[in-house]
Amino acid sequence: MKYSKQRQLIENAVIMNRIHPTADDVYVMLKPENANLSLGTVYRNLNLLAENGVIKKLSIPNSSDRFDGDLSEHYHIICNECNKVTDVRLCIKDMLDDEVKKQTGVTGLTYQIVASGVCNDCKNKKVISKK
Amino acid sequence: MKYSKQRQLIENAVIMNRIHPTADDVYVMLKPENANLSLGTVYRNLNLLAENGVIKKLSIPNSSDRFDGDLSEHYHIICNECNKVTDVRLCIKDMLDDEVKKQTGVTGLTYQIVASGVCNDCKNKKVISKK
DNA sequence: ATAGGTGCAAAGTCTTTGCGCTTAA
DNA sequence: TTAAGCGCAAAGACTTTGCACCTAT
Numbered sequence: 567m568k569y570s571k572q573r574q575l576i577e578n579a580v581i582m583n584r585i586h587p588t589a590d591d592v593y594v595m596l597k598p599e600n601a602n603l604s605l606g607t608v609y610r611n612l613n614l615l616a617e618n619g620v621i622k623k624l625s626i627p628n629s630s631d632r633f634d635g636d637l638s639e640h641y642h643i644i645c646n647e648c649n650k651v652t653d654v655r656l657c658i659k660d661m662l663d664d665e666v667k668k669q670t671g672v673t674g675l676t677y678q679i680v681a682s683g684v685c686n687d688c689k690n691k692k693v694i695s696k697k
Numbered sequence: 698m699k700y701s702k703q704r705q706l707i708e709n710a711v712i713m714n715r716i717h718p719t720a721d722d723v724y725v726m727l728k729p730e731n732a733n734l735s736l737g738t739v740y741r742n743l744n745l746l747a748e749n750g751v752i753k754k755l756s757i758p759n760s761s762d763r764f765d766g767d768l769s770e771h772y773h774i775i776c777n778e779c780n781k782v783t784d785v786r787l788c789i790k791d792m793l794d795d796e797v798k799k800q801t802g803v804t805g806l807t808y809q810i811v812a813s814g815v816c817n818d819c820k821n822k823k824v825i826s827k828k
Numbered sequence: 829a830t831a832g833g834t835g836c837a838a839a840g841t842c843t844t845t846g847c848g849c850t851t852a853a
Numbered sequence: 854t855t856a857a858g859c860g861c862a863a864a865g866a867c868t869t870t871g872c873a874c875c876t877a878t
Binding site: 762826 | 842843844845853
Binding site: 568630687 | 868
């Protein structure tokens with residue numbers, strides 16, 4: 567993989583910004599300082615970086631794909647109201663591997679867990695607006 | 698919810714066919730016997746049924762949304778080669794609820810776990826083709 | 829020198845939606 | 854009767870891609 571300026575910018579944007587950005591988020595972040603960056607390049611590089619295991623691609627209900635620069639074992643909570651994504655640390659990969667292998671024989675899987683609900687901020691806003 | 702003929706057909710198609718069909722799968726299943734069914738209607742009803750908890754909507758990496766008529770606690774394996782979706786039965790909701798609440802305070806979540814990899818059928822095909 | 833990357837814009841895929849007609853209750 | 858649903862086709866959101874030009878090695 568040749569390291570172009572754009573690729574470095576994009577990789578950095580994902581790794582530095584722990585907001586689980588979409589391709590468009592990354593584009594909007596970088597465009598002001600990089601006037602001729604194109605959205606196609608952002609998509610191409612995010613996918614390439616994900617294929618090469620440099621970042622992870624997240625598939626989230628009712629949202630475009632998001633990207634995560636944190637490769638350690640963790641999972642995600644998505645708020646149905648504000649669409650914010652929060653991390654949860656769980657060490658259950660070994661357990662999942664065991665159980666799946668026992669049930670289906672399949673091995674070598676990667677797991678995505680997405681918990682959907684309402685985050686604390688949004689829950690609080692609701693309580694306040696009800697007063 | 699008024700129960701139209703189309704809605705019943707669509708609900709039934711998802712509940713009977715345990716292949717986790719996409720909207721288009723459902724459309725293709727039903728169209729031959731229901732010449733004037735439209736894809737828009739299939740989308741509208743699948744989403745409505747999912748909102749009403751009659752079926753579940755699944756968000757799967759690199760695939761259009763799929764629908765599942767099985768409401769019992771279970772999770773999914775998606776094969777990166779043939780795109781088939783297989784069920785895995787795990788009873789970990791209570792554990793996840795506990796752990797997430799402890800870490801983030803968030804409650805009332807629903808979980809989707811998607812395990813990505815290569816299914817047994819596809820793994821076997823590879824072995825054979827190498828011979 | 830040249831393999832690979834970029835920008836741009838067009839095209840592709842999947843999904844939603846507006847509207848006039850139809851239908852279940 | 855009438856609120857809700859349908860079929861159709863157009864539009865929308867998101868993503869990929871072909872091509873001519875550019876750039877890192």
